[in-house]
Amino acid sequence: MTQLALVIDLNVCVGCHACVTSCKQWNSSGAAGPMTDDMPYGKDPTGTFFNRVQTYEVGTFPFTETVHFPKSCLHCEDAPCVPVCPTGASHKREKDGIVLVDYDKCIGCGYCSWACPYGAREFDEHEKVMKKCTLCVDRIYDDALPESERRPACVIACPTSARLYGDIHDPNSIVSLAIRESGGYQLMPELGTQPANHYLPRHKTKQHIHEDELVRVDNPLKKEGPLPIDEEGPFLEDSTSW
Amino acid sequence: MNPAFSVVFLTTLIGTGQGLFIALFSGQYYAFLQHVPPQPAAFYGAGSMIALAFLIAGLVASFFHLGHPERAWRAATQWRTSWLSREVIVLPAFMFVVFLYGILHYFNVDPHVFGTAAIPEFGLTMVVGAVGVAVCFGLFVCTAMIYACLKFLQEWHSPLTVVNYTLLGMASGFTLGTAFASQQNSTLLGFFAAWSVILTLVALLTRGAALIRNYRLKHKSTLQTAIGVRHANIQQKSQGAMGGSFNTREFFHGKTATFIKSIKWIFLVTVFPIPVALVLTGLYGGHHELFAVAFVVQYLGLIAERWFFFAQARHPQNLYYQTV
Numbered sequence: 001m002t003q004l005a006l007v008i009d010l011n012v013c014v015g016c017h018a019c020v021t022s023c024k025q026w027n028s029s030g031a032a033g034p035m036t037d038d039m040p041y042g043k044d045p046t047g048t049f050f051n052r053v054q055t056y057e058v059g060t061f062p063f064t065e066t067v068h069f070p071k072s073c074l075h076c077e078d079a080p081c082v083p084v085c086p087t088g089a090s091h092k093r094e095k096d097g098i099v100l101v102d103y104d105k106c107i108g109c110g111y112c113s114w115a116c117p118y119g120a121r122e123f124d125e126h127e128k129v130m131k132k133c134t135l136c137v138d139r140i141y142d143d144a145l146p147e148s149e150r151r152p153a154c155v156i157a158c159p160t161s162a163r164l165y166g167d168i169h170d171p172n173s174i175v176s177l178a179i180r181e182s183g184g185y186q187l188m189p190e191l192g193t194q195p196a197n198h199y200l201p202r203h204k205t206k207q208h209i210h211e212d213e214l215v216r217v218d219n220p221l222k223k224e225g226p227l228p229i230d231e232e233g234p235f236l237e238d239s240t241s242w
Numbered sequence: 243m244n245p246a247f248s249v250v251f252l253t254t255l256i257g258t259g260q261g262l263f264i265a266l267f268s269g270q271y272y273a274f275l276q277h278v279p280p281q282p283a284a285f286y287g288a289g290s291m292i293a294l295a296f297l298i299a300g301l302v303a304s305f306f307h308l309g310h311p312e313r314a315w316r317a318a319t320q321w322r323t324s325w326l327s328r329e330v331i332v333l334p335a336f337m338f339v340v341f342l343y344g345i346l347h348y349f350n351v352d353p354h355v356f357g358t359a360a361i362p363e364f365g366l367t368m369v370v371g372a373v374g375v376a377v378c379f380g381l382f383v384c385t386a387m388i389y390a391c392l393k394f395l396q397e398w399h400s401p402l403t404v405v406n407y408t409l410l411g412m413a414s415g416f417t418l419g420t421a422f423a424s425q426q427n428s429t430l431l432g433f434f435a436a437w438s439v440i441l442t443l444v445a446l447l448t449r450g451a452a453l454i455r456n457y458r459l460k461h462k463s464t465l466q467t468a469i470g471v472r473h474a475n476i477q478q479k480s481q482g483a484m485g486g487s488f489n490t491r492e493f494f495h496g497k498t499a500t501f502i503k504s505i506k507w508i509f510l511v512t513v514f515p516i517p518v519a520l521v522l523t524g525l526y527g528g529h530h531e532l533f534a535v536a537f538v539v540q541y542l543g544l545i546a547e548r549w550f551f552f553a554q555a556r557h558p559q560n561l562y563y564q565t566v
Contacts, residue, residue: 043485044484045484046483046484049482052481052482052483053482054478054481054482054562055479056476056477056478057477057478058471058475058476059473059475067469080392082323083320084323084324084392085320085324086316086318086319086324086326087319087320088319088320105313105316106313107309107311107313107314107316107317108309109326110307110492111388113492114395117394117557118559119493119557119562122489123309123492128309128310129309187467187470188463188467188468190463190467191393202471
């Protein structure tokens with residue numbers, strides 16, 4: 001079975017919001033569109049987004065660290081939003097595990113958003129239906145696009161390649177590899193929703209330099225640094241070396 | 243959660259309608275067992291129409307909750323998994339049974355369908371009423387399970403939710419039944435009043451138990467598990483939206499802790515002691531106009547109770563919106 005998912009590397013995400021804007025652009029003009037906004041250039045702009053980037057500060061000054069946290073639907077393997085839907089509009093595809101909303105069936109009751117612990121769904125105030133990340137389902141299977149572009153818009157847009165995309169059920173996929181080798185984790189694992197999307201943790205790049213690597217104890221050819229000056233005057237060993 | 247008044251009215255109105263139907267049928271059943279004097283058929287007919295009016299009002303209120311009410315019929319399709327879908331089926335079914343029960347009584351159509359010389363004879367209205375009671379309790383379960391089945395909303399995920407919806411609906415229904423019986427000069431007045439007091443007091447116990455449970459509740463998820471960073475001190479600096487989003491509007495009530503606390507005490511006083519005192523005063527003091535007052539006070543209190551029920555639930559997604 002296939003379970004397509006994103007793996008988001010918090011270690012390299014710089015919080016540029018390129019994934020947010022590219023998502024909005026593609027999905028506004030794609031099959032899921034439009035994603036309506038209110039007062040986009042006004043005082044309190046608000047609207048429908050599938051993806052948002054939040055920022056957290058971890059620690060107490062001066063030992064703080066900024067974590068940029070992209071947040072979208074996690075396409076849970078045991079998606080709590082699906083069984084509660086009274087119309088069947090909210091569904092999980094057998095084929096690839098993508099959780100989708102059929103906008104023509106959705107009655108806009110909002111029950112699925114209550115069932116989702118991650119707040120991944122957003123109600124479109126103008127279309128009056130529930131919307132969420134589609135993993136660019138109208139893009140990843142589009143044969144008209146070159147193969148390199150058959151990936152979610154956010155993945156293509158990310159300038160630091162913080163977003164990986166692939167099948168987490170394939171043990172050799174780029175995402176499985178990243179989860180396995182870079183400590184990929186799930187959000188709120190205690191709830192048992194089995195999110196398909198994983199996050200890679202922050203890690204500090206550290207290098208241990210020992211003292212003997214800074215000061216050379218041996219210098220057999222005396223090639224590096226000035227030759228030692230002996231107070232008692234030159235010896236034969238200072239001018240010759242064999 | 244941000245309480246939606248459409249849902250507040252839906253659950254309280256249909257609860258009262260269901261309670262009133264239970265009251266009417268229990269009156270007929272007790273009369274059948276010859277514990278209380280029998281009532282004229284028109285009494286049940288008129289009472290059922292009042293119950294039906296409450297159910298219709300609740301149904302109308304529910305439509306205001308939907309983005310696309312014209313597609314509401316689709317909500318009946320997923321009854322295998324969704325309690326909301328089950329409610330969508332059971333509510334109209336119950337309304338139909340109440341209508342049938344009322345209309346049979348109104349036209350006094352009550353042919354004998356069961357019974358021998360040894361067993362008391364059963365009329366058609368008794369059969370329809372018994373079916374109605376079963377459907378009515380099914381509706382209580384469906385309505386409450388919509389909330390109780392959401393295991394991440396820990397305040398709701400408890401059998402007490404189902405118990406409270408049932409008992410509070412029945413209490414308000416019996417209080418309304420008392421007012422109705424006094425208006426009709428019915429001999430069922432004392433019967434309804436006694437059950438109204440009993441149900442209200444039992445509901446106080448179970449609702450109090452739910453309050454205590456939620457007070458002591460420990461939430462499973464924290465900001466640490468929400469973003470997967472292990473540090474005691476995490477501050478949110480941006481939420482990914484400037485003017486708020488669906489997430490900040492739907493899941494936060496935006497009221498102060500004092501306001502919430504005052505709502506709690508308002509409903510604790512208006513749903514339980516005041517109606518009980520009014521019903522008892524009306525019954526023993528002969529002030530029959532107090533029964534209607536008791537119902538109005540209790541119903542208004544139930545609106546506050548339901549509002550508090552929604553506002554008290556802290557959705558785990560709120561962890562991602564620390565600065566609201």
